[in-house]
Amino acid sequence: MARLLYSALYTLLLPLFVFRLLVRSLKASAYRQRLIERFGIQQKTLGRPIWIHAVSVGETIAISPLVERLLDQGESVLFTTTTPTGAAQVKQRFGGRVEHRYLPWDLPIFFTLFFGAHSPKLLLIVETEIWPNLLTATSSRKIPIVLANARLSEKSFKGYKRFSGLTKDTLNSISLLLAQHESDAERFKSLGMPEDRLLVSGSIKFDIDLPEDQIQIGKAWKAAFDRKVLVAASTHKGEDKILLDAWSVIPQDQRPVLILVPRHPERFDSVYQLAKGYSDFVSKRSLSTADRNIDIWIGDSLGEMFAYYSAADLAFVGGSFSGTGGHNPLEPAALGLPIVMGPSDYNFRSIISTLKSEGALVQVQCEQELAEQIRVLLGNDNHAMSQAGINVVEKNRGALERLYEQVKKLI
Missing domain, CATH: 3.40.50.11720 (3-Deoxy-D-manno-octulosonic-acid transferase, N-terminal domain)
Incomplete structure (x- = not known):
């Protein structure tokens, strides 16, 4: 009986599901x-x-x-x-x-x-x-x-x-x-x-499974940028502005390249337009390759997350300032990247807790803390933090x- 009621309700809601899909399209x-x-x-x-x-x-x-x-x-x-x-x-x-x-x-x-x-x-x-x-x-x-x-x-x-x-x-x-x-x-x-x-x-x-081809692509990008790189991966609506604001308050001579990789492809263009309000040197993956003159690079491609991570010195993992529970921090950890995340973590709470306790991840509670941690982590030698992330991944395989x-x- 419960499943019949569920199916009846689902049937009534089906037009809304179809409509939502068409709107997204x-x-x-x-x-x-x-x-x-x-x-x-x-x-x-x-x-x-x-x-x-x-x-x-x-x-x-x-x-x-x-x-x-x-x-x-x-x-x-x-x-x-x-x-x-x-x-x-x-x-x-x-x-x-x-x-x-x-x-x-x-x-x-x-x-x-x-x-x-x-x-x-x-x-x-x-x-x-x-x-x-x-x-x-x-x-x-x-x-x-x-x-x-x-x-x-x-x-x-x-x-x-x-x-x-x-x-x-x-x-x-x-x-x-x-x-x-x-x-x-x-x-x-x-x-x-x-x-x-x-x-x-x-x-x-x-x-x-670390894809060597993507890792080599990312290393080539990093060499082309020729300075520190911060990647903000799988960002949700609202998080791009948070990262851009945090990036913009870093002193000019310490400011890294910011790679923004939105979670959903339909947001690629809007994030690109948003970023253009923060610098005159904004590009995206579909327009140009990595270049030392780029300040902000929008990762508007699919299936290249390991390449983006491999180009970076520090990773912010999205979904953690949008209230959506955070995304998987193990990929940057496996690559030895120091990681920073926001307060929302229910999707990966156990993994985040483990990475935090081992010293591989810093969790911040507000935008001001985020900006400060980005500045500090990019200025530090993070070898111990990097190795801690690799160790956590290897120990739990x-x-x-x-x-x-x-x-x-x-x-």
Whole structure:
């Protein structure tokens, strides 16, 4: 009954979801491309692929090493994402070696159509995508479901608990849930996840595959800039101005090149226009390569985050001043970059806490602290801080191997 009510409500809201997608497509046309796939009408795949679902860019990057291993073992892979940026990441990393589709909206009829086109042998979902009809439709077809790298913040836990009956039934569709931490596992158990199908395996995001080609590109950019570089990665609306204001108060002779990389492609142009109010020497990746005369460089490309990080001396990780819980700081940590973040951290609280306690990351509470820390960190020898980040990543590797072993058992 709970799922029927959920489906009825979802059906009523579906026009709003479509409208929102079309509105977003006014700034980023990719949102309206292949729209029919979101209704479950998709080109058929051959055989019985392993189905991987990752919402967007971060999840796609995290699961990519596992996908490579599966491809090396001769498995075929169907990869679904929710966002066009995730789709672009899949295309860049795998090309035609995997089949990409958009995940349908969460209604039974759409998954009936979806499974008419695909016959996966297993569904692996990256992180916490608990969609009732997706999981029920998959489980009813006797397809094993693995929820990998699962995390559940206290905030999300309270949200799911309001619909405890629906949440419990949905979780019982899952064959195996691999939680990042014991605290995540306890929350899932409290929501009704059977304990005998629940493991704590750590975070696969520590198993970072460093792309040497991007690292070399970034080093070449850094040499071309010929001075200190601050990268502000995955920034949200409002954070670009915060970084620009902090950058602008640094004395001219100490001021670094600022690389701004907005989280969402539809904001590339607006951030570029904003930056032009702070300097006469503003450019962007699509207009020019790195140059010693550039003050502010907008990273308006996809799939090059490791290159941007490799060009920098200091990293600010976005989402941490916008109230959106922060983004993953492990990529700059793996590259040995000192890291600064704002107060919002619920998406990666455990990882941020670990990096802080080991001396690899500084967390600030306000814009004034941010400006001061940027100035101090760029003026310091940060060798110990850099090594601390590398050590944290290396010490916590292994979750991907544990996940691979569990997937092998199920297929």
